[in-house]
Amino acid sequence: GAVVSQHPSRVICKSGTSVKIECRSLDFQATTMFWYRQFPKQSLMLMATSNEGSKATYEQGVEKDKFLINHASLTLSTLTVTSAHPEDSSFYICSAAQRGGGVEAFFGQGTRLTVV
């Protein structure tokens, strides 16, 4: 199946700094990429949907100035957590939908962000 690579898998940063998470589709072109946040023992909460070359669509309650999403190419989307605070600590997961490939979503391995 299609492979989505997410990097880094774990990151620890200091409060006030920014962290960038990358999501790459390795062997297919991703029409759309999705960013999720997952709290311990809970489900995935969709943060935003990004389409290549256009602005991301954020879900209600998600601060677009805090969670910057860039989808510059058909194989790369990035999520930048700006001015991170301890409450931003979470598991972030990206997924990608394949162009012309139906609706199956391929997920990255996730990034565990810890803000200290």
Next chain:
Amino acid sequence: SQQGEEDPQALSIQEGENATMNCSYKTSINNLQWYRQNSGRGLVHLILIRSNEREKHSGRLRVTLDTSKKSSSLLITASRAADTASYFCATYGGGSNYKLTFGKGTLLTVNP
């Protein structure tokens, strides 16, 4: 928003037993998908069932869909310790944005 509700929230069984997880949803769907997540990892797609299908099989997995009741079930037969994971259903309502709505998940523990 999360529209899916899985039950049970947690299920513990012995190796070799069957595990059944249920999912209910609220709006009309184009298809429903089941995913598996090992602790601290990403999600792995297991199976997709379309709204005009009632049952689907894949190896030891059997999925049913009842659109009149807006519910689905995932059956794992002859479970193994390696099946221990969280299982999520996700619904796709249609449209070109491929947006999935996830349920809350069932944590399955298979004891050796």
